[in-house]
Amino acid sequence: xxxxxxxxxxxMAGTAVLSACGSNSVQTGNPxxxxxxxxxxxxxxxxxxxxxxxxxxxPEAGVQEAVTRYAAAYQKSxxxxxxxxxxxxxxxxxxxTAGPVPDVFEGQVTVDRVRQxxxxxxxxxxxxxRGDFNASVLxxxxxxxxxxxxxxxxxxxxxxxxxxxxxxxxxxxxQTLDELVDAARKLSKDGVKGLFAGNDAGAAALAxxxxxxxxxxxxxxxxxxxxxxxxxxxxxAKLHELNGSLLLGASTDWPDPVPFIDGLAAMQWTWLxxxxxxxxxxxxxxxxxxFPRLDASGAPSVPVGGLSSMVHAKSLNPNxxxxxxxxxxxxxxxxxxxxxxxxxxxxxxxxSVLDKVDTAGDAAKLVRENGRAAGPLWTPSANAAxxxxxxxxxxxxxxxxxxxxxxxxxxxxxxxxxxA
Numbered sequence: 001x002x003x004x005x006x007x008x009x010x011x012m013a014g015t016a017v018l019s020a021c022g023s024n025s026v027q028t029g030n031p032x033x034x035x036x037x038x039x040x041x042x043x044x045x046x047x048x049x050x051x052x053x054x055x056x057x058x059p060e061a062g063v064q065e066a067v068t069r070y071a072a073a074y075q076k077s078x079x080x081x082x083x084x085x086x087x088x089x090x091x092x093x094x095x096x097t098a099g100p101v102p103d104v105f106e107g108q109v110t111v112d113r114v115r116q117x118x119x120x121x122x123x124x125x126x127x128x129x130r131g132d133f134n135a136s137v138l139x140x141x142x143x144x145x146x147x148x149x150x151x152x153x154x155x156x157x158x159x160x161x162x163x164x165x166x167x168x169x170x171x172x173x174x175q176t177l178d179e180l181v182d183a184a185r186k187l188s189k190d191g192v193k194g195l196f197a198g199n200d201a202g203a204a205a206l207a208x209x210x211x212x213x214x215x216x217x218x219x220x221x222x223x224x225x226x227x228x229x230x231x232x233x234x235x236x237a238k239l240h241e242l243n244g245s246l247l248l249g250a251s252t253d254w255p256d257p258v259p260f261i262d263g264l265a266a267m268q269w270t271w272l273x274x275x276x277x278x279x280x281x282x283x284x285x286x287x288x289x290x291f292p293r294l295d296a297s298g299a300p301s302v303p304v305g306g307l308s309s310m311v312h313a314k315s316l317n318p319n320x321x322x323x324x325x326x327x328x329x330x331x332x333x334x335x336x337x338x339x340x341x342x343x344x345x346x347x348x349x350x351x352s353v354l355d356k357v358d359t360a361g362d363a364a365k366l367v368r369e370n371g372r373a374a375g376p377l378w379t380p381s382a383n384a385a386x387x388x389x390x391x392x393x394x395x396x397x398x399x400x401x402x403x404x405x406x407x408x409x410x411x412x413x414x415x416x417x418x419x420a
Contacts, residue, residue, distance in 0.1 A: 056088035120311040140373040149308030151349035153340035165266040184245035187266035193247035196265035198254035201394035209291035212301035233400035385410035
């Protein structure tokens, strides 16, 4: 995402380890009721406990003030927001291991944190509104059948296309991979390429969408490789078929919409958060699509990701921390909508809140119907193995079946490590 922003956490990098933080005064809770109180005597009102809540430094103006305001509005506990401007992941990992602070923090659910006993399960918190989240997004918060994170806001990738370019070429918005290959070929003319999906020929950005297009996934059943199937190689081969129609060597990579805005590509796979910039430049001469399906047995998709709120298992007040995250990320839908939409173009994680966002338009429908997310078992090592294989297929014309087999074996080894 942005410079240490939500975007940075979606890049599958974050395994750094953190330093200690400033001390926060944390009470151990309220004392047991004294037997000195008899029936009819009013007991003292319990004092609110202190909670420390950590955020990474969002660069958008107003975010820090907003989250501080949210914390101040909570009445059951005293919540101190800590903004962490330097190497958030490293600092967070160290703090989670060393002590009770933070009580509540944002990040991504990882298998390592769960296996180290650092996270509190939140199934009881989310349970009553579980159906108000995209199922794939909740699956990305789940390890060994338990849910550990509450999504705060969503970012998604979509296929932008220039309406006028497609109309002039007599091309309809593609709904299948073959239609995408054909459209990209017809749109590649007069110095314009049909599609931009990254300077690596789409290997990194399109790995998941290609799997989902074939009805497959990164991991299945929470334990085994999800693309140990001949259909994976069939989908991956389409990336090589696209190669002659792909924009390569652009001055910026696929997360930046400049190639699309500058008319260097008729279609671009990029983040939805670029929508305001694209609107400002090309006005209404664009549309958005999910990544096309391979065939009738596959499915269109839009990758969905974002940061989640978690409770530290070493917190001295885990129940109070759970109450707070429930209040902020499940009950205060006004704060959830503001957090997602006021400071950059993001989407609320709750589907009922998403439906209230007028500017979401087609994006809300795409997320509801086609949103997909990689789960915690999909590690950076597993991702690197698949992306490397896709790169050789896309750029070098390597055999899709052989390369897919190599990736499958590498991911099997990684999953074996995680289950050991």
